[in-house]
Amino acid sequence: MIFGEWKPVEEIVESLADSTEVLLVGCATCVAECAAGGEKEVETLAPLLSMALKKKGSSVEIKTAMLEKQCEYEFVEMLAEQVEKADTLLSLACGIGVQVLAERFPDKRVLPGVNTSALTVREEAGVWASRCAACGDCVLGETHGFCPVARCSKSLMNGPCGGTSKDGKCEVGEEMDCVWNQIVERAEARGELDSLVKIRKTKDWSNTRHGGPKKVVRKELRQ
Amino acid sequence: MTAKAGSNLERVLAEGHFALTVEVGPPRGPDPEEVIKKARLIKGVADAYNVTDNQTAVVRMSSIAASKILVDQGLEPVMQMVCRDRNRIAIQSDLLGAHALGMRNCLCLSGDHQSAGAGGKLQGHPGAKNVFDIDSIQLLSVVKGLRDDAIQEGGDSIDPAAPFFIGAAWTPLGPPEKFRTVRLAKKVDAGADFVQTQAVYDIPRFAEAVKRAEDAGLTERTAILAGIIVPRSAGMLKYMNANVPGIDVPEEMIERMKSASSPKKEGVKVTLELIDAVRNISGIKGVHLQAIEAEGMLPDIIEVAGLLPRP
Amino acid sequence: MNEMTESQNGETRIVVLYCQHSVGNDVDITSCAKSVAGVRVRPAMMPCSSKVQVSHLLSILDKEADGVEVIVCPEGCCELLIGSKRAVKRIEYARGLLDDIGVGPARLGISHGAGLPADEFVKRVAARAEAVMNLEENGENR
Numbered sequence: 001m002i003f004g005e006w007k008p009v010e011e012i013v014e015s016l017a018d019s020t021e022v023l024l025v026g027c028a029t030c031v032a033e034c035a036a037g038g039e040k041e042v043e044t045l046a047p048l049l050s051m052a053l054k055k056k057g058s059s060v061e062i063k064t065a066m067l068e069k070q071c072e073y074e075f076v077e078m079l080a081e082q083v084e085k086a087d088t089l090l091s092l093a094c095g096i097g098v099q100v101l102a103e104r105f106p107d108k109r110v111l112p113g114v115n116t117s118a119l120t121v122r123e124e125a126g127v128w129a130s131r132c133a134a135c136g137d138c139v140l141g142e143t144h145g146f147c148p149v150a151r152c153s154k155s156l157m158n159g160p161c162g163g164t165s166k167d168g169k170c171e172v173g174e175e176m177d178c179v180w181n182q183i184v185e186r187a188e189a190r191g192e193l194d195s196l197v198k199i200r201k202t203k204d205w206s207n208t209r210h211g212g213p214k215k216v217v218r219k220e221l222r223q
Numbered sequence: 224m225t226a227k228a229g230s231n232l233e234r235v236l237a238e239g240h241f242a243l244t245v246e247v248g249p250p251r252g253p254d255p256e257e258v259i260k261k262a263r264l265i266k267g268v269a270d271a272y273n274v275t276d277n278q279t280a281v282v283r284m285s286s287i288a289a290s291k292i293l294v295d296q297g298l299e300p301v302m303q304m305v306c307r308d309r310n311r312i313a314i315q316s317d318l319l320g321a322h323a324l325g326m327r328n329c330l331c332l333s334g335d336h337q338s339a340g341a342g343g344k345l346q347g348h349p350g351a352k353n354v355f356d357i358d359s360i361q362l363l364s365v366v367k368g369l370r371d372d373a374i375q376e377g378g379d380s381i382d383p384a385a386p387f388f389i390g391a392a393w394t395p396l397g398p399p400e401k402f403r404t405v406r407l408a409k410k411v412d413a414g415a416d417f418v419q420t421q422a423v424y425d426i427p428r429f430a431e432a433v434k435r436a437e438d439a440g441l442t443e444r445t446a447i448l449a450g451i452i453v454p455r456s457a458g459m460l461k462y463m464n465a466n467v468p469g470i471d472v473p474e475e476m477i478e479r480m481k482s483a484s485s486p487k488k489e490g491v492k493v494t495l496e497l498i499d500a501v502r503n504i505s506g507i508k509g510v511h512l513q514a515i516e517a518e519g520m521l522p523d524i525i526e527v528a529g530l531l532p533r534p
Numbered sequence: 535m536n537e538m539t540e541s542q543n544g545e546t547r548i549v550v551l552y553c554q555h556s557v558g559n560d561v562d563i564t565s566c567a568k569s570v571a572g573v574r575v576r577p578a579m580m581p582c583s584s585k586v587q588v589s590h591l592l593s594i595l596d597k598e599a600d601g602v603e604v605i606v607c608p609e610g611c612c613e614l615l616i617g618s619k620r621a622v623k624r625i626e627y628a629r630g631l632l633d634d635i636g637v638g639p640a641r642l643g644i645s646h647g648a649g650l651p652a653d654e655f656v657k658r659v660a661a662r663a664e665a666v667m668n669l670e671e672n673g674e675n676r
Binding site: 155156157160161162172180184188203 | 306307311333334335336338339353355356357358359360361364365376392393394397398399401402405406408409412413421468469
């Protein structure tokens, strides 16, 4: 899922300095799956912010709302009545959701409460790990199911650098597996080590933000 | 056979001599005098002088600039280039500039991750965006293209060609070990004329790795120079063994340094023994000697090792 | 029992969330609640401490109480097996959040008990109230 985490609470509190009526809006999809913006998190952050603001002498009221998906215009529409009374929308959705709110309610201050940072899988309860870098040129078929763009700290395409530790960890941190070590082991287990001999040519990064902000039109799907 | 780039290092190897390169670290500041000082200390003791490129992601005078200063002092640099900080456009542009300024050797590296620059007393730039537009093997191909085909990575031509004697790094003892021969093969296929290895302390294991490379025909196609770092203390060896991937130090060696009355002297002895040992490994064509932040030690060591005068 | 209203005469308000098995069946909770001097206590029984939610604890602290004491079964004795373990983790997390905003993690505490007698129950509440009053003295107020 799209992965996000709460911004540091002090940062959120400071961003609310000029607000008086805040509507904290959660999203029940990706950010709920990564325990950052679902109902539970909304109900936890609201009293926390309330206490923090009271301590600063502010009398800001934090109201809450939940949306199924903040990236769908039709769901966001359902907020209209509640939004009227607020001057600030504090969104716990990913950057997409925050912008949909901002687009639909342009005269409200819209603030992000979450930092969106990765595309992840939930490995186990409480553990999320990056899997995809949205590079626009998927090579997973050649790397035995491990993405070297997202999971290699240097996005190397031709094998591990000299930084792999003795336990097969990345030089950047021992909590990170060296994905090229994993690719080699998987290839070996399949008897396909030879598949890694070919020199992989330079990547075309232009099918991503690097080529300009993406906008895709599918004529056959337009109304 | 006509020279590929006409560098001194190339000539020494082509003539069949045991080659010697040493390393010069540029300063954390803009003063050319600091490079000149180091150059004067070690002029004439090696065939070429590696100039690191923001090693460990610590900002230092650029490799190109420091290399130019060496050129002006009459030393031949091996310019190092990492993939961490520059995209393919900047890389090729820098290569053209480097050639114009007299560089003829280029060592192509991935580069330490920028998080390495934040450590000890330094803050570094762990928040920098890393580039890694291309990796070290693709970089080798790019440099080869500029030399052999006068062609840029994207297909446009350059005029004239920009020939470099092309180098790569090799970490033979880094995991996954069995893949390291394949990785070397890829680098050679991509264009590595010479290879400098990660520092060696475990001779038997190193020899095994070189044998595997030899069996794969790689030692004929590329000149492997064994990397040797002069040890200064048991602590230093312990640190490298634990923290530097690909450096494995046998316990006996650490013990030896520990119990020595003068670790510095013992370190020099160890260095001389290592140089001797790698000379006797079939397929090793030279040594890449490093005395970290102690370049002044090099001339004596090189002399006692019987490696002077340089050919 | 309903939420407490505004603090009167600067009384410290404590809410006690206790697992039904942690306090003795014969204990007169209402009477205990009244017997802590200068402290207004609202006791609330939970069928199991696994019911404790971080959002609920924070909401109580935001709107109603100066401190919360949670009493759960000793580890390994939870009827629903892992309830008390979860409760401990959640209180730890909630205390961290309180610390992040500087209102004092000592406002929230957890202790264990099995069939506690009345005086022990009162002791726990009083201890929590004292911890809260110390915070106020040290400026970690709200």
